[in-house]
Amino acid sequence: TQLLEQSPQFLSIQEGENLTVYCNSSSVFSSLQWYRQEPGEGPVLLVTVVTGGEVKKLKRLTFQFGDARKDSSLHITAAQPGDTGLYLCAGAGGSSNTGKLIFGQGTTLQVKP
Amino acid sequence: SQTIHQWPATLVQPVGSPLSLECTVEGTSNPNLYWYRQAAGRGLQLLFYSVGIGQISSEVPQNLSASRPQDRQFILSSKKLLLSDSGFYLCAWGFGYLEQYFGPGTRLTVT
Numbered sequence: 001t002q003l004l005e006q007s008p009q010f011l012s013i014q015e016g017e018n019l020t021v022y023c024n025s026s027s028v029f030s031s032l033q034w035y036r037q038e039p040g041e042g043p044v045l046l047v048t049v050v051t052g053g054e055v056k057k058l059k060r061l062t063f064q065f066g067d068a069r070k071d072s073s074l075h076i077t078a079a080q081p082g083d084t085g086l087y088l089c090a091g092a093g094g095s096s097n098t099g100k101l102i103f104g105q106g107t108t109l110q111v112k113p
Numbered sequence: 114s115q116t117i118h119q120w121p122a123t124l125v126q127p128v129g130s131p132l133s134l135e136c137t138v139e140g141t142s143n144p145n146l147y148w149y150r151q152a153a154g155r156g157l158q159l160l161f162y163s164v165g166i167g168q169i170s171s172e173v174p175q176n177l178s179a180s181r182p183q184d185r186q187f188i189l190s191s192k193k194l195l196l197s198d199s200g201f202y203l204c205a206w207g208f209g210y211l212e213q214y215f216g217p218g219t220r221l222t223v224t
Contacts, residue, residue: 006156030210031210031211033211033212033213035215040218040220041217041218042203042205042215042216042217042218043157043203043215044215045212045213045214048211048212050211086154088156088157090157090213092210092211098145098162098164098170099145099147099162099207099208099209099210099211099213100159100162100172101157101159101213103156103157103158103159104156105155105156106154106155106156108154
């Protein structure tokens with residue numbers, strides 16, 4: 001059974017601080033996505049990484065896929081209150097046709113002004 | 114552009130009553146469709162997925178069922194709801210092993 005472990009589960013920081021969220025597994029994934037979700041809404045896709053060692057930047061967010069495609073990290077620079085939300089990583093494994101995703105349990109981020 | 118709709122947005126149902134949640138996708142053809150359930154502040158549990166009309170795969174044995182009567186329509190049902198069926202239900206569409214796009218969700222409370 002493929003599992004994704006996210007850490008930390010909860011993070012409360014002050015505006016302007018930096019933070020990193022980790023997503024780890026013992027399994028290899030074809031691709032890995034990061035989503036952000038606000039209360040009462042569906043998750044919104046932030047990024048997809050597919051190549052081992054790949055690094056993608058989205059403004060103040062930096063995403064990295066591990067060389068062995070078993071882990072990923074999300075780094076936020078100079079966090080803002082608007083970054084508050086639930087961050088989810090999800091890995092794609094198994095048949096490429098079904099597109100089944102395995103989700104981590106999420107990291108709740110609170111950025112205080 | 115593609116859009117995904119879910120309804121109702123909120124539902125309160127008594128134990129033992131039936132359930133029907135609907136999801137429709139616009140602007141794409143033959144997508145993979147997915148039903149997830151999410152506990153408060155937690156990750157998503159895949160319930161069902163479909164790669165085509167009438168093709169349903171169940172991930173977790175439970176009190177729920179799913180159907181795909183049309184290419185872009187996905188329905189989640191139950192004949193008799195249990196208290197444990199309460200949660201936030203999300204529908205998503207996608208292709209292959211890349212990203213999925215989620216609907217706004219349905220908050221179900223079973224009383």
